[in-house]
Amino acid sequence: MVQMRFIQAINKALFEEMARDDKVILIGEDVEASIFGDTRGLIERFGPNRVRNTPISEATLTGMTVGAAASGYRIVLHMMFSNFIYTGFDAIANQMAKLPLMTGGQISLPITVIASYGGGRSTAAQHSDTPYPVLMNLGGLNIAVPSTPADACGLLKSAIRSNDPTFFLEPGGRGGEMGEVPDEDITVPFGVASLPIKGKDVTLVTMGSCTKIVLETAQQLISKDVNPEVIDLRTLVPLDKKTILSSVKKTGKIVIIDEARDTCSAASHISAIVVDEGFQYLKAPIRRVTVPDTPMPYAPNSEKYLIPSVERIYKAVMTLNKSY
């Protein structure tokens, strides 16, 4: 184990996977200079055939990725900010998610799309979206949302080794956060949530950028003698509903924390699964702590107000403390 920053963990995974398999190719706008630092050093090590700066042409980048992946390469496409996923959305929604079926299984698409997501740094509405609900609904795309350096490294390795297209979404601006990462070549499997805190009073489901504040809230709750169980999903597709349901079986209560806009959020879908498949366990309403259905404002206080916070999560949990 070694302590490293989130961004270094991503970088480590890229280095190791590119060393492991020379079919792994990285493309994207300025992946050489690497604004976020996650692709730093790869060009020096692997050269321009395997690490390639591209023009600003997102509609083509996503389409090219499909073509190159269908031709035997494992393509890692760095899209920088999540909002640019929309610019390349046609080939994602109409080709990447659909060709494996449409060709009757002739094509598999080992694609990893990396992008940073979420608000909190006054990047304003065009650089702060949380895009996973939109991607989750397309079908056929895996989605990883790591919240720790170790998970970032392990999930990215799994993504690159997977034969299905995967979106790997980094919580924006968290590149500097430290955590332990195993030295060994360890993958984190898809569809298996982690349980950073075990408890019996209420289930808190979190993902990616929200985990940090959920853990903080959990400490506050514990200090008030409420013992939450925290589930960090790690991947949204596939979704570890087994872990969620068995936690709710124990606690009877669940709050889901998600930085996406509320309508049709991941939180909505998890709610829907629980009230369908776990209704008999439920002792209270299911609360969602999400972002209201508005674009992100620029001004820091207005932005902060919309993003899930310790206060809002704490409050949501407390509303479940009466009998229903």
Added chain:
Amino acid sequence: MVQMRFIQAINKALFEEMARDDKVILIGEDVEASIFGDTRGLIERFGPNRVRNTPISEATLTGMTVGAAASGYRIVLHMMFSNFIYTGFDAIANQMAKLPLMTGGQISLPITVIASYGGGRSTAAQHSDTPYPVLMNLGGLNIAVPSTPADACGLLKSAIRSNDPTFFLEPGGRGGEMGEVPDEDITVPFGVASLPIKGKDVTLVTMGSCTKIVLETAQQLISKDVNPEVIDLRTLVPLDKKTILSSVKKTGKIVIIDEARDTCSAASHISAIVVDEGFQYLKAPIRRVTVPDTPMPYAPNSEKYLIPSVERIYKAVMTLNKSY
């Protein structure tokens, strides 16, 4: 009242709104020839300044629409098939949904995007998506999904008169269905569901393309002495949650039928609202009848299998008939 086909009702609304306000402009690929028939005759009546065929350039069409709407026109953009919304997705997600906020309210965007959606006619995966979940999550976009000619006419009028961007989604291939449409200039307000069948045993929530089979199922249920209440949402944003919740208060049971892929569907979100705000009314799990998370196959039987059917809805209702 006069009987007319679905597509004629849409055509009527377009004719009347364009006659009423000469700021209403229609653009799109082949809106003159009009494959679906919904824009037929408009070019002859209103001329090329107000009805304009465009090149196949969806990324620009959505962006242009934003610019023209911000300059005082009410733009109706016909996108033909819903999947092409993805091709023009950048300006929808990054501009249309966001500029009203980002300009501090300086810009309002009276835009109506028309597209046909849904499967059932072997148009295969690239011509059969149900795109509203993706649009619902963007925030800032209204979404209308009519299921009758009268609603199609009235909702389209409201959409065109609204100062907010609205997606008006026609159930694909249903242009020929007949229904009564008022002669007068009647708008259907947004955010107000209709209640085609009142009942007390179970709430069936439906929208757009699913309403027909939900009504059919309702008749079967009634013949078995189960009295469903059918709620046809008419608009998904804004969502008439009041009507849903007060129905569930009465019935205690709810099934939501939605042609979208399941994950993060409209059905998921409605489930989430009900288990949050209507938990105390619930006597049974909430069921969703949706499309599995896969692209639409071409072969008719494989396609049919995925789309909500009377059998699946009936079965879902019946699973609620035990005690929880």
Added chain:
Amino acid sequence: MKKLPNNIPTKDELQKMFRMMVTIRETENTLLASNKAGNTPGQVHLSNGQEAICVGISSHLTDEDQITSNHRGHGHFLAKGGNLKAMFSEIYGMADGVCGGMGGSMHVADLSKGIVGANGIVGGGISIATGVAFAKKLDGSNHIVVTYFGDGASNQGVLMECLNITALWKLPLLFVCENNGYSEFSPTKTVTKGDISMRAKPFGIPIWQINGNEIIEVWQTGQEAIEHIRSGGGPAFIEAKTWRQSGHFSRENLVLQKPYRTEEEEKEGLADDPIIHLTPKIDGAELIMKEVKDEVERASKAALMGTPPASNAAKKLMFSDTYKGYY
């Protein structure tokens, strides 16, 4: 604009190409009849009149070369060596279709033949082809990629993006614009400004603008353009003029209020037929036509005897093995 080389195809080659053109024509006609008879679950977009283009180009390609195509892709598929019966089965929605009945007319693909696929999204195949060409370049092979698209598709911005990237990276991609005068029901010049092939010029890509109804011209141009690409020169662009004999899609007259082409245009268009042009040069043309007719009829009939895929085919394909991904 490059001038044409003087090479001409051998008699054998010409005959082979003739047979293929006739096969495509016969297939399209059979599909139209099947469509009218209710045997194609979806609509079909026929390529009658455009056969010379893909046939002329494909004679220079091997199975290792790849193509992407568009909604009007039956000819591209067959000319590139796709199996006739497997295509019929696909379009009839059968389990033994080349895509298992999952794709249909607009999506016929056979990777084993280098057919990365037709595409229902106008312009969708161009960026995919660019990605395939990127892969070819990384492979270090001298295989090439051809992307077929229409005049209408030329207005999709991805075209410019891909012209830039392929030129920049010298990718082995042949752009083939089949300019058939229409984008759905809009005459090309009402939606497309200037000469389409000129759009490749600012990127330094060599351009040919040819008569796509003359197979020898297509064959010659294809040879030269492909030689340029195989020898490492980067992308090339061919704009081939042609005419869409059977309109935009199979049963368009049922949805259109009025004709969008004059009778005169129809008459001229039908007369300027690549098969009619070539026939006098072919010994035994009639026999070939008869053989092909039989072959196509047999293939179509056999395909109609197929069985549809399992109802849950899509679900099975997408979910059978959640972890199928790991290697």
Added chain:
Amino acid sequence: MKKLPNNIPTKDELQKMFRMMVTIRETENTLLASNKAGNTPGQVHLSNGQEAICVGISSHLTDEDQITSNHRGHGHFLAKGGNLKAMFSEIYGMADGVCGGMGGSMHVADLSKGIVGANGIVGGGISIATGVAFAKKLDGSNHIVVTYFGDGASNQGVLMECLNITALWKLPLLFVCENNGYSEFSPTKTVTKGDISMRAKPFGIPIWQINGNEIIEVWQTGQEAIEHIRSGGGPAFIEAKTWRQSGHFSRENLVLQKPYRTEEEEKEGLADDPIIHLTPKIDGAELIMKEVKDEVERASKAALMGTPPASNAAKKLMFSDTYKGYY
């Protein structure tokens, strides 16, 4: 490529333009200092060195003419008549910002001045401008629209789409490509094939390729291009060469591992400065510079005294009146 006219700006005009260029420069420098001091919540993309382009173009525009711009949009905003203090307030995240603090640096807009807005999506402004130009044409006015975008943005396919549509419909749109040699940290020629302005040629759009650091050249070209547009000739295209003095964004050196420009290039680039070039032609340049410095300082200080918007500002704006839409 058109040749330049011989008109030259009057002394007064030159002085006005000089003052505006200096205002922009001073504003950018102040923003950089504010950014370093922690007073800009987000990052800023500065336009130092590029002032002559928007100033030269804007001298031919009225409030009825509109512009769209990009992430590097402070200069475009000011040159088009946007309020200095309101822009500072916006970038400082204050309630009295020109967008109520909702947009920030990359999104400054003032519709009352014809500034449809800066844009955080590279290429995003081009199609919006095409729509505005469509509206102008429908209005039957002779007002025009200018869209500013970078060399990097020229690789977005929407550029080609908009060249086609504006040419086809003869829309009053002036494309202004500010070619500053970089797309983020990629030198233009590593990502952009050929001459950018040539991309307008296949559409029959008149093109000028100019030195964007020479205000008189910009002014002259702007006049001619805008006259062409106002007289109903349809779109025009100007590619203005310039250099991005302060790099891609405010604090890029904190995230970059190593320099991406040589010292020599930096030296030459800084010397080829549009303000330095113009200064000798201006009487009382020093005084103007001093006045501007004071004015900018005052505006910035006043802006910093503002109050942030209400926490729930976004929610209020989006939801205050669900039915606000009906008329």
